[in-house]
Amino acid sequence: MLTLWRILSMVLLLGCILLGMIYVALSIGSTGQNWQQVWKTLFSGSRDSTIWTIIWQIRFPRVLLAASVGATLGVGGLVFQALLGNPLAEPYILGISGGSAVGAILGMMLGLPLFPGGAALAFAGSMGTLVLVLVISSGRNFIQENSLLLAGVMVNAFCSAIILFLISITQSSKLHNILFWLMGDLSSTDPLQSLGLVLLLLPSFGLIFCLAKPMNILLFGKEAAQSLGVNVRLVTYFLLILTSLIVSATVCLAGLVGFVGLVIPHLLRLILGADHRLLVPACILGGASFMVGCDVLARSMPAQGEMPVGVVTALIGAPAFIYLLARSKP
Amino acid sequence: MMPALELSRVSQCYGEQQILTEVSFQVQAGEFFVIIGPNGSGKTSLLKIAGGLLRPAAGRVRVLQQDIQAYSRRCLSRRLAMVPQQPVINQDFTVQEAVAMGRTPHLGLLSFEGCKDMDIIRRSMEETRISHLAQRRMHQLSGGEQQRVFIARSLCQEPEIILLDEPTSSLDLSNQQLVMDLLESLKAERGITIVMVAHDLNLASLYGDRLLLLHQGRSAAIDIPSRVLTYDRLEEVFQCVLLVDESSLDGLPRVTITPGRYLSSR
Numbered sequence: 001m002l003t004l005w006r007i008l009s010m011v012l013l014l015g016c017i018l019l020g021m022i023y024v025a026l027s028i029g030s031t032g033q034n035w036q037q038v039w040k041t042l043f044s045g046s047r048d049s050t051i052w053t054i055i056w057q058i059r060f061p062r063v064l065l066a067a068s069v070g071a072t073l074g075v076g077g078l079v080f081q082a083l084l085g086n087p088l089a090e091p092y093i094l095g096i097s098g099g100s101a102v103g104a105i106l107g108m109m110l111g112l113p114l115f116p117g118g119a120a121l122a123f124a125g126s127m128g129t130l131v132l133v134l135v136i137s138s139g140r141n142f143i144q145e146n147s148l149l150l151a152g153v154m155v156n157a158f159c160s161a162i163i164l165f166l167i168s169i170t171q172s173s174k175l176h177n178i179l180f181w182l183m184g185d186l187s188s189t190d191p192l193q194s195l196g197l198v199l200l201l202l203p204s205f206g207l208i209f210c211l212a213k214p215m216n217i218l219l220f221g222k223e224a225a226q227s228l229g230v231n232v233r234l235v236t237y238f239l240l241i242l243t244s245l246i247v248s249a250t251v252c253l254a255g256l257v258g259f260v261g262l263v264i265p266h267l268l269r270l271i272l273g274a275d276h277r278l279l280v281p282a283c284i285l286g287g288a289s290f291m292v293g294c295d296v297l298a299r300s301m302p303a304q305g306e307m308p309v310g311v312v313t314a315l316i317g318a319p320a321f322i323y324l325l326a327r328s329k330p
Numbered sequence: 331m332m333p334a335l336e337l338s339r340v341s342q343c344y345g346e347q348q349i350l351t352e353v354s355f356q357v358q359a360g361e362f363f364v365i366i367g368p369n370g371s372g373k374t375s376l377l378k379i380a381g382g383l384l385r386p387a388a389g390r391v392r393v394l395q396q397d398i399q400a401y402s403r404r405c406l407s408r409r410l411a412m413v414p415q416q417p418v419i420n421q422d423f424t425v426q427e428a429v430a431m432g433r434t435p436h437l438g439l440l441s442f443e444g445c446k447d448m449d450i451i452r453r454s455m456e457e458t459r460i461s462h463l464a465q466r467r468m469h470q471l472s473g474g475e476q477q478r479v480f481i482a483r484s485l486c487q488e489p490e491i492i493l494l495d496e497p498t499s500s501l502d503l504s505n506q507q508l509v510m511d512l513l514e515s516l517k518a519e520r521g522i523t524i525v526m527v528a529h530d531l532n533l534a535s536l537y538g539d540r541l542l543l544l545h546q547g548r549s550a551a552i553d554i555p556s557r558v559l560t561y562d563r564l565e566e567v568f569q570c571v572l573l574v575d576e577s578s579l580d581g582l583p584r585v586t587i588t589p590g591r592y593l594s595s596r
Binding site: 001002003004211214217219221223224226227228231273274 | 381402403404405417422430432437439443487
């Protein structure tokens with residue numbers, strides 16, 4: 001049975017892995033690797049060296065953003081899988097990310113600043129797709145898993161079409177930025193934005209953890225959950241809206257990054273079992289570590305400038321996912 | 331005797347279709363009450379209304395002398411448990427984890443199962459004879475074992491009433507007996523009120539203290555088995571030729587279908 005001790009030891013272990021990944025990410029960059037110097041810089045007070053600037057003003061915000069995006073997508077996938085009772089559910093598949101991307105691109109084309117204009121449009125886009133998906137799928141009845149997923153796939157396809165349309169009418173000077181951002185890009189990171197994202201995410205993660213038990217029970221069906229005293233409607237809508245909010249925030253800053261929400265929950269579920277009190281913190285930490293690692297790879301791979309991190313997550317994620325599926329067959 | 335469950339003039343419809351029409355009945359505390367009737371007669375809807383999963387279009391439901399609307403979901407689930415007809419089997423959970431979920435109504439959102447909860451979980455698994463399966467995954471179990479897991483989960487809620495929807499429908503004979511004897515012993519030893527929907531008239535006859543026979547959404551009879559399971563009433567409700575005789579066990583009614591014979595009106 002699950003105890004607090006098991007959760008804490010898992011958090012400690014994954015936390016150490018995350019810290020390790022962050023240290024690696026801070027040490028590697030276009031100026032070469034400097035393991036010991038990073039250590040010295042991190043724990044000494046002097047602020048005037050070039051390396052201090054590189055680490056704290058260039059690499060650290062980027063690492064923070066990568067970790068935040070990974071954590072959000074990892075836990076977002078977990079939440080959607082629990083709510084829809086479908087192991088293939090993810091904010092991307094439901095069109096939530098696509099909707100925020102439409103909003104964010106509109107913001108870019110209109111030349112709005114990222115905050116509040118672009119972020120508001122992205123959130124509006126994600127909520128719009130969420131409402132659309134819910135309305136299409138539910139009709140007058142309450143959510144049914146399959147219709148929700150089908151509606152999500154359709155809405156997502158529609159969003160992709162709108163994105164391509166918007167790109168085709170964009171001036172070529174803005175095109176490169178938008179394309180890179182679409183593929184999932186962490187390179188243009190503002191320290192303040194990363195910090196703001198973290199401040200939004202921490203309480204959201206706390207709320208999601210509080211609802212870990214109802215998510216467990218929802219895996220046994222809505223009626224079972226209801227007869228065990230869970231307010232199914234409230235829990236479902238609350239989690240859907242909260243997850244859409246944090247996903248749209250990460251889409252704003254880092255574009256479309258795929259497969260993290262699919263691979264991380266699956267992998268951790270295979271290792272840790274199905275209890276969400278364990279899986280929620282595990283997906284947050286595991287998603288963050290995975291994303292920081294992918295960003296290190298993206299930065300060290302040869303490319304014109306830098307490779308978008310979304311390319312790396314998909315390159316690693318898709319085969320890993322197929323492997324997991326093949327292995328988990330009974 | 332106090333009524334544990336009272337439904338008065340309950341009606342329900344889906345769109346134009348009337349599912350239940352003014353059904354009323356009372357179940358006494360500690361009674362084994364069985365709802366029977368043909369397919370589509372509204373048995374499952376009635377059970378869901380009794381358990382608060384569906385809100386009736388008209389009529390009142392009282393659970394343990396209190397209107398069902400007056401309970402919060404959590405409060406209700408401490409007093410009344412439901413075992414659904416086709417429970418969702420989630421393959422990622424172990425048997426013990428699934429059973430432990432029955433403690434949810436008694437625990438806070440962030441609290442863990444304590445010693446007392448673990449005792450109740452252990453006892454529920456012993457009573458339903460699934461202790462040896464505790465660490466297995468749900469999908470590795472047989473139908474009968476799965477059904478007992480869900481009954482064990484409902485026991486963890488420490489309810490005064492358990493509602494079950496055809497708990498024996500996909501089980502072989504020995505598992506049917508195991509499940510029905512288990513319910514009978516819960517009634518006899520713990521005084522738990524059992525309300526179940528049954529397809530099998532003979533099981534209803536053997537175990538039920540009283541039966542409710544539903545016919546096209548109306549209650550056709552509520553009484554002890556020997557007065558409900560009569561030839562002319564069953565023939566009218568089920569629209570087929572039946573043999574109803576007395577079982578050599580306690581003289582309870584026994585219903586048999588008659589191959590190749592049909593009512594002349596058809």
